[in-house]
Structure formats: structure tokens, C-alpha cells
Amino acid sequence: MRKPVSLLSLYHKESSMGTEFRRLYANIKSKNRDQNLQSLLVTSATVGEGKSLTSSLLAITIAELTKLKVALVDFDMRRPRIAQYFDLENENGVADVLTGKLSLKAVSRKTTVPNLTVVPAGRLDVLPTDVLEHERVSNFFQELKFYFDQVIVDSPPVIPVSDPMLISEHVDGVIMVVRGGSTQREVVSRASNLLINAKINVIGVVLNDYEEVLPYYYKERYYGYQYYHKDLKENKSSS
Ligand SMILES: Nc1ncnc2c1ncn2[C@@H]1O[C@H](COP(=O)(O)OP(=O)(O)O)[C@@H](O)[C@H]1O
Numbered sequence: 001m002r003k004p005v006s007l008l009s010l011y012h013k014e015s016s017m018g019t020e021f022r023r024l025y026a027n028i029k030s031k032n033r034d035q036n037l038q039s040l041l042v043t044s045a046t047v048g049e050g051k052s053l054t055s056s057l058l059a060i061t062i063a064e065l066t067k068l069k070v071a072l073v074d075f076d077m078r079r080p081r082i083a084q085y086f087d088l089e090n091e092n093g094v095a096d097v098l099t100g101k102l103s104l105k106a107v108s109r110k111t112t113v114p115n116l117t118v119v120p121a122g123r124l125d126v127l128p129t130d131v132l133e134h135e136r137v138s139n140f141f142q143e144l145k146f147y148f149d150q151v152i153v154d155s156p157p158v159i160p161v162s163d164p165m166l167i168s169e170h171v172d173g174v175i176m177v178v179r180g181g182s183t184q185r186e187v188v189s190r191a192s193n194l195l196i197n198a199k200i201n202v203i204g205v206v207l208n209d210y211e212e213v214l215p216y217y218y219k220e221r222y223y224g225y226q227y228y229h230k231d232l233k234e235n236k237s238s239s
């Protein structure tokens with residue numbers, strides 16, 4: 001497999017991608033003024049919808065824009081991507097903290113983006129269910145929220161596994177990413193119903209206008225992000 005291009009080598013503040021994400025963040029903030037959203041989880045119905053990319057770009061944007069201390073945490077221990085996007089090793093991470101092997105500090109990695117820390121997923125060959133046991137995850141989030149002003153969490157998709165449901169109860173809000181054009185409506189509604197029925201605070205949906213044109217990978221024009229608030233009225237990020 002071709003080595004993936006690092007996200008940081010392609011991201012520029014001045015690009016339209018940077019602009020899209022600043023708008024997305026402004027929309028998230030303005031539509032949810034009444035809520036403290038110190039921790040946000042990014043999920044989707046299925047794999048490949050752009051969760052890891054969206055959570056990474058959102059974290060970079062917030063760190064650059066607000067100068068707050070931001071942690072980007074890879075909770076997708078099944079298909080970890082964040083370390084790779086930031087040119088870091090995925091050797092140690094969330095998995096090691098949850099299994100009690102290492103501390104949060106030991107697995108936190110500074111990035112070249114000022115104020116942005118990455119906590120990779122780490123490795124777990126089998127995901128024992130007790131790793132996501134309530135108290136462990138709760139303690140982990142308490143620690144994250146103590147050390148960081150903003151915590152952005154990447155996660156596995158909702159439909160194949162229950163992990164995001166377990167993690168969601170520990171965060172202030174959940175954002176669902178939907179890949180435009182390809183994800184079936186029923187699949188998206190099944191996933192959002194799962195979250196809503198579990199009384200999880202889904203604050204909005206991000207439409208990732210992803211077109212699979214590999215040679216133009218990461219080309220700016222393929223980042224069209226729209227944000228839909230939970231009342232489902234369209235709030236175009238470009239508006
Ligand atoms: N808007 C986009 N433009 C170009 N490539 C994208 C876009 N969204 C996602 N991709 C690519 O699609 C693949 C899957 O995205 P990823 O964020 O890893 O999805 P997920 O985390 O939901 O499985 C990655 O290779 C990613 O770089």
C-alpha cells in the first residue's frame with residue numbers, strides 16, 4: 001500500500017479547506033451557544049466517511065483560531081488513523097491508558113501545530129469489552145478535560161460496532177459525518193436513531209462532499225463542508 005500523505009503537509013490556513021473548517025467551527029459555536037462543548041466526539045454511520053479527516057481538521061482549526069489547549073484523541077482502536085495523519089507513531093496511546101499500562105502524559109504527543117496535542121489510539125489486537133468499561137473511560141475523560149480546554153475525539157462508526165455509543169456518554173456533544181453521495185439515507189438514519197434513542201447529544205451533522213478522485217486527493221475543491229444543526233435546518237457553512 002502506498003504510504004499515505006501526511007495531512008499536515010497539505011493543510012494550509014489560507015486554503016479554502018482552512019476557510020471551510022473555520023466556518024464549520026463558527027457554525028458549531030453559534031448554533032450551540034447555550035451548551036458547554038468542551039469535549040466533542042466525531043462519528044458516522046459507516047467506515048470511510050471522513051471522521052478521522054474531519055476530526056483532525058477541526059482540531060487543527062480550533063487550535064489555530066482560539067489558541068486554546070486542544071487534544072485530538074483517537075478512540076478508533078480498530079482502524080487508527082490520527083497518528084498517521086500527523087506523522088506520528090501509533091505505538092502507544094488510548095489503549096495503553098485504558099488498560100492501565102501508561103499515563104495520559106506518557107502517550108500524549110505534541111504536534112507542529114501550536115497548542116495541539118495528539119493522543120494516538122495505540123494498539124489492541126482484540127478489543128476487550130472491559131477496556132471501554134464506564135469508569136475507566138470516565139476517568140480518562142476527566143483527566144483530558146482537566147488538562148485541555150477542548151477535546152476532539154475520533155471514533156469508529158456507529159453501525160458495525162457499539163464503541164461510539166459507549167464513548168458518547170462521556171462527551172458533551174456528538175457530530176455525525178455523512179459522506180455526500182454515497183452513504184445511503186437509511187443507513188444514516190439508522191445510525192442517528194441509535195444515537196438519539198440512547199439520548200446522546202447529537203449537536204449536528206457535517207456533510208463531507210467527498211468525491212473519490214484519487215490523483216487529486218486532498219485537492220481543495222473536494223472539501224465542501226456543510227453543517228446541519230440538530231433541528232435539521234440547513235446551515236450551510238458558506239452562509
Ligand atoms: N473531503 C475529502 N476529500 C478528499 N479525501 C477525503 C475526503 N474525506 C475523506 N477523504 C479520504 O477518504 C479516506 C477515508 O477518510 P477517513 O477520514 O479516514 O474516514 P473514516 O475515519 O470515517 O473511516 C481517507 O483516505 C481520507 O483522506
Ligand SMILES: [Mg+2]
Nearest residue numbers: 051052076081
Ligand atoms: Mg477513521
